[in-house]
Amino acid sequence: MREYPGGRVDLRSDTVTQPTAGMREAMTTAIVGDDVLGDDPTVIQLQDRLADMLGKESGLFVSSGTMCNATAIRAQTEPGDEIITEAHSHIYIYEGGGFAALSGVSVALVEGLNGIMNPEDVRSAIRKGDGSLGHFPNGSMVCVENTANRGGGTCYPLETMDEIARVSTKNNCTSHIDGARIFNASVAMGVEVARIAEHYDSVSICLSKGLGAPVGSVLVGSSQMIERAYRWRKMFGGGMRQSGILAAAGLYALDNNIERLRDDHYRARRLAEAVSEMGYNVDMNQVQTNMVYIGCEKGSAEEMVSKLSDQGVDTLTIDDSSIRAVTHLHITDEDVDRAIEAFAASR
Numbered sequence: 459m460r461e462y463p464g465g466r467v468d469l470r471s472d473t474v475t476q477p478t479a480g481m482r483e484a485m486t487t488a489i490v491g492d493d494v495l496g497d498d499p500t501v502i503q504l505q506d507r508l509a510d511m512l513g514k515e516s517g518l519f520v521s522s523g524t525m526c527n528a529t530a531i532r533a534q535t536e537p538g539d540e541i542i543t544e545a546h547s548h549i550y551i552y553e554g555g556g557f558a559a560l561s562g563v564s565v566a567l568v569e570g571l572n573g574i575m576n577p578e579d580v581r582s583a584i585r586k587g588d589g590s591l592g593h594f595p596n597g598s599m600v601c602v603e604n605t606a607n608r609g610g611g612t613c614y615p616l617e618t619m620d621e622i623a624r625v626s627t628k629n630n631c632t633s634h635i636d637g638a639r640i641f642n643a644s645v646a647m648g649v650e651v652a653r654i655a656e657h658y659d660s661v662s663i664c665l666s667k668g669l670g671a672p673v674g675s676v677l678v679g680s681s682q683m684i685e686r687a688y689r690w691r692k693m694f695g696g697g698m699r700q701s702g703i704l705a706a707a708g709l710y711a712l713d714n715n716i717e718r719l720r721d722d723h724y725r726a727r728r729l730a731e732a733v734s735e736m737g738y739n740v741d742m743n744q745v746q747t748n749m750v751y752i753g754c755e756k757g758s759a760e761e762m763v764s765k766l767s768d769q770g771v772d773t774l775t776i777d778d779s780s781i782r783a784v785t786h787l788h789i790t791d792e793d794v795d796r797a798i799e800a801f802a803a804s805r
């Protein structure tokens with residue numbers, strides 16, 4: 459689909475998508491209310507729909523993936539607790555230390571393989587205040603990112619998901635999925651999102667990544683947990699009023715943009731294979747969804763991004779020796795051809 463102004467191929471992130479004509483139409487005609495007063499029918503519809511899709515009792519519409527994780531953590535921990543998450547997870551690296559500032563929790567990091575944690579490593583990272591002479595924080599929440607962004611957009615095998623949830627429950631921890639891209643995982647694995655999330659207490663789902671909505675995430679879980687999250691959302695300044703306009707974009711995305719994620723995955727794979735054949739360092743095992751992480755010589759990432767940019771192809775540096783390209787609903791087969799040519803000319 460090419461409903462995108464400008465002649466550049468923007469592979470920086472799947473967050474750059476702009477609402478398409480159909481989505482804008484859905485937003486314009488949305489019936490709205492005052493969501494802080496609880497009567498915006500479109501928000502209610504979106505929350506119920508996602509809760510249902512994920513097999514959970516309730517949902518809460520929030521402004522961003524970061525706020526979704528923040529409310530989930532705040533609603534399921536107490537200050538002095540500890541969360542357990544992967545060493546390169548979004549919650550740890552890219553959320554401004556919100557877990558510490560907003561929830562007062564510390565973090566135990568688990569080194570994953572391509573972002574995927576081993577259940578046994580999760581188990582050993584859980585420490586409890588009780589029985590530690592007061593030394594340890596209380597490990598009380600395990601957070602799993604699926605797909606794992608910094609892992610390369612990798613999907614957790616279902617058995618690993620289930621086993622981590624089992625380890626969490628056995629150790630009196632709640633379990634949370636940062637499912638910003640859980641629909642990418644679902645489509646790539648051919649497994650329903652409800653099955654992926656079956657044994658988890660909460661899931662945050664982003665509408666503004668591959669699904670193409672301009673704003674918004676939904677937290678799903680038990681009604682009791684969502685009630686607590688609702689209060690924290692308000693305290694974090696996230697109570698929105700006529701947010702049905704935004705929720706309508708989310709509903710449109712769920713109707714129209716899930717199955718097509720397959721196209722993004724196919725295009726990412728094609729790009730990855732082509733640049734890998736050129737001699738760029740790409741771990742093809744990581745290329746499972748819509749992301750391609752490309753290694754380059756140490757210290758040359760900025761230069762690589764700049765060379766590609768000169769040819770109209772936008773990517774992002776991850777660190778000084780790697781860059782990232784992400785496919786999304788505005789990237790066509792021709793755009794992938796153009797990106798491949800740009801990589802070839804940047805060797």
Ligand SMILES: Cc1ncc(COP(=O)(O)O)c(C=O)c1O
Pocket residue numbers: 473521522523524525548549603605607636638639664666
């Ligand atoms: C895995 C993951 N979780 C959460 C987020 C946060 O989303 P937002 O940028 O909407 O706050 C992102 C953003 O890219 C992400 O990749």
